[in-house]
Structures are given as structure tokens and as C-alpha cells.
Amino acid sequence: MSLLEKYPTVQDVLSPENKQYMIQLIKENSHKSYSYAEAKYEKLLQAAEKSIEVCIVNLSSAVLIQTTASVIFSLQEALKAINDEIKRLSLLDERFHKEIVLLQSIPGVGEYTACVVLSELGDVSNFSKPKELVAFFGLDPGVSQSGTYNRKNNKISKRGSPHVRLILHMLAKSNVYPNRNREYLNPVMRAYFEKKIAEKPYKIVMCAIMRKMVQIIFAVLRNQKPFELRTPEEHQKLIRENSKLAA
Template sequence: MLYLGIDIGKNTHVASLIDETAKPLFKAFSFSNTTAGANSLLAKISAHTGCQTEIEIGMEATGHYWLSIYSFLAEKGFVVHVVNPIQTDGWRKGTEIRKRKTDIIDSVLIADLIRYGDFVETSLSDEDTLSLRNLSRFRSYLVSSISDLKRKVICVLDQVFPEYHTAFSDIFGETSKALLSHFQTADAFENITPEQLEKALEKISFKGFARNKITHISKLAANSFGLKFCQDSFALQLRLLIEQIKFIDAQVADVETEIKAILDKINSPITTVPGIGDVNAAVILGEIGDISRFSNASKLAAYAGIDASVSQSGEYQSKNNKMSKRGSPYLRKALFQAALIAAFHDPVFSAFYQKKISEGKHHLTAVGAVARKLCNTIFAVLKNNTPYIPQI
């Protein structure tokens, strides 16, 4: 049997081939991340074997750059193993005395790891699960973009109309955004004409509420301490920022609709777990993939990075181990969001949370403990494919 290790890069990959005794047959063969590059790899391999079953290929799951070459090789009938970079780092530390990391070393190291066989293969999800992961991560990006835009809106408002925020409990509510689309500065609110008012109210649902708010804001505008110069440039910024927020809000809604359609299709019991709605369900299912790759709930917790780190030397062992925070940050965030809800809305998790608080634990520490317990529940629900039953 031969073993091929591929060190993945954005534009160029590096491959090394070894035999069963770890003897290198070729090292550091560089090929481009294109069809032509992949075919050149096949030609290089064919000089040593003409049978796909006589070779095993290994590569790291590096970003998204490995997907194309993986798809190409799998379609050609090769056995391809995808491993987590954390495993190869651990293998490097165990085999490399000197601290060295190059494309050549890494490709040989991956080949040797596959030869040795002591690795856990990254699970490749089915199309629906992969779609959930892609959509949930894209939604996270969109939501983050909205947060950035909102901070910019606040920054501009603080300069041109610092009193505006006192008129609304949420300046990004629908009525407030509608008004800011038409009027951006204190002077604009103070000098609203009847025609401008009617146009602004056209697409606002609660017109009476909006009229009262405009009256209130106009009074605030009369004594505003906002800037009196460069108002046109600030007004343009504010209007465009509000338009971007509304546009991305609509995109988030579209993504959530698609997520809901996929969840309805796969009909997973995950949404029966406390604190897990459609959005969190998409994140959790997308990040976990096939639950069968985890033999127990502890391994799932470690994958989420909510397991305790271990600090031990000789007879000393730390009693205040912190959360490891390794693994999927998306999964970890989703579990914490679910735990925050479950801790106050489910009798079992609420009692567990209160128990931790009574022991003197900080709120966030107690929520972390709930997230760990929630991880056990999720593992059982997905492993057995049965809904969560609240214990009353």
C-alpha cells in the first residue's frame, strides 16, 4: 500500500508519496489547484501505481481549499481521508523534535499519519447538512455586518442629532428606520413640511404612533446640540447606512426561510431540545454533521470546545480548569445561546442552573455548565433520533 499526503494551499498544493515502510517515493510535488494541476498529480502517481485501491490519500480540512481536490480524487475512485489540522499538529509534536513546519514536511507528515492509521477522519456531511452549515455561517456573517452598520449609524447620529436616541427604546425599530430613511439631521426633523410628513408616513404601519414620535423628535431637534456643518454629507451617510441595514435584514429573512425549508425536509428532533429554534438547529446540525462520528457526549463537548482544559504536572493538578474553547466556535456559540434560554425556561435545566448559582458559581460559569449538560441531551436526541421529553 502507498500513502499520499497533500498539504493544502489556496492556489497550490504540495504532495508527497511514501510506501509501507515510510520510504519516500517522491517529495514536495507541487501542483496548482486547477483541473490541469490535479491531472498532473495523477500522472505523477501513475508512475508508481496504476491501481486506485493500492493508494490511500490524506489531506487536512484547511478552510474550503481542500474541497475541489477532494471532489476530483474521490470521483476518480481514490480513497481520500480528510483529517482535522489539530490532529496533524499533535502528530508533528510527537514525531518532530525540532520545531519545523514547511509544505514538504507537512505533506510527508500527513502521508505518515495516514500510514500509521491513528487518526479520526473528518466526517463529510450529506448535502442537506452541508447546506445548513453554509447557510448558518452565511447568516452569521450577515448579522455581523448589520451590527457593524448599526455602530456606524450610532456614530453618525451622535454627531448630527445626539438627542435622537432618547425618542426610541430601539432606534433600529421599523418606525425609527423608516423615519431615518427620510430625515437624518436635527434641522431636517425640525423643518418637516406637510408633504414630507405624508410621504414619510406612506409605508409606516402605525401612523398615529409615528406622528407622535415625529412631534417629539421635532421638539428635541429645536434644541439639538448636533453639528451644524457638513450636514449634507452626514445625512447621505446615514440614509445609505439605513438602506444597507434594511437590505441585509431582508437577506437574513431569505436565508432563514431556506433554513426552515431544509429543517422541515430532514425533520430532525433537535428543535425539541430547550433553547434550540430553527437558527440554532441549523448551526448545531451543520457543525456536528454525522452524530455517529462521536462515540459519546464528551467527545461532542470537546468538539464544541466546552470541555474543561487539563492542567497537571507531577502531583499538581489545577482545580480551576477553564473551558478549552477548541473546536467549532459556531457550535460553541449556538450551545451557549441555547443554554441561556434553557436555563430559565426548562424545569430540568433551570434547576441545574440554580444549583450552580447556589454553589457560588458566576452566572457565565453556570451557563457554561448548562451548555455542557445541553450537549449531553443533544447527543442523546440525535443518537437515538427521538425528541426531548421535559421532566416535570
């Protein structure tokens, strides 16, 4: 984006005078090596050379690109200010801050995700079981109703905040797909995904993953303990052991 703001036209990219400035700009914004920036510049140069024949030099287009880039930078600064304010406010409430830290123990949950989820659900003690929180977020099955006839369908009810559902969907994806290092944040959830995707449509499986993430969120907040990655077998074993101790 910094390149577009400073060098908005193909002619700017092709100009030999701008080469070193562009490489340095790529290096600074990518936070990578000079050789990486140089390789990126060469790719950009090749793309510019291919497009020069069909490119129409238009001053208004260059101004529009620069203006758009400036607006994006302004929005990014505003977003950073908002995130900083969210962080500052979260520190004012000791319990809220503690629960943010707890939620961040869940794979894929960052500070922003934790803040949004906590802001929406409030006090977890208002929910006696995970199913209630699932319904609160609108991930429970919807019901088709006509007179005295009720029928559950495959569509979720979509009650509650759509923003939380979007975040939960992103969280679910981060738990079942590999990250940049081609590693799985949650191998147990990935195994569950692979099992279910062989049997059911993608959307239904992802909704199931989202519900599982809500169940994990509920357990972490209810128990006030960080998330621990366990296989289903390990989880059942722990339940049996706790039942014996309680008896």
C-alpha cells in the same frame, strides 16, 4: 432604520409635513397599531427637539446615514436569501430535516440554530456519550500541561467551532432568562441556574448550562424523540422504571 433612511436629519424629523408619513412608516415596520406608532413618533419628536440646539446640519452626515441604512437593508436581504437557501437544502435530506424538527422541540432552538448544530456535529452516532459531544464543542475543562504534569483548570478547552459555542451560549441564556412575556421557556433549567449562581461565578454557571443543553441535544438526537420537560426527580424516576423493565 427605515426612518433613518428616509428622514436622516433632525430637521426632517421636526418638519410638520413629515409627521403623517413618519407615523405610517413606524406603523408599517412595527406591525402595531396607529396609536403605538403615534406615541413612538412623539418620543422621537421630543428627542429631536432636545438635540436641535447642539445639532450641526451637515449634508455629508445625512448622506452617510442614508447610505449606511441602505447597506444594512442590502445585508438583511442577503441574509434572508442565505437563510432561505439553508431551509431549501435542509429539505433535500429527509433525515437532516427530521432532526431539525426534533431539535426545534428543545426550548429556544429555532430552525437556524438546529441547522448550525447539525451541520457541525454531523452524525450523532459518532459520539457514544454526551461527554464526547461536550468535548467536541469545546465545552470540556482545559488541561494545563507541563512535561509529565497535567492539571485541569476552570477554563474550557474551546476546541471545535466558536460559532456553535456562541449559539449554545445564546441558547443557554434563552433557557434561564425570561422572554418578552416574562415567561421562562425552561423552568427546570432556570431553577438549576438559580441554585448554581448562588454558589459559583456567572461564567462557570453559564458553561454548565451550555453543557446541559448539549446533553439535551445529544439525548434528543440519540433517542430520535422530541424533548420533554422533566424535573431531575422525574428524570431519575423514569430511569429507574426503564431499568426495571430492562431487567
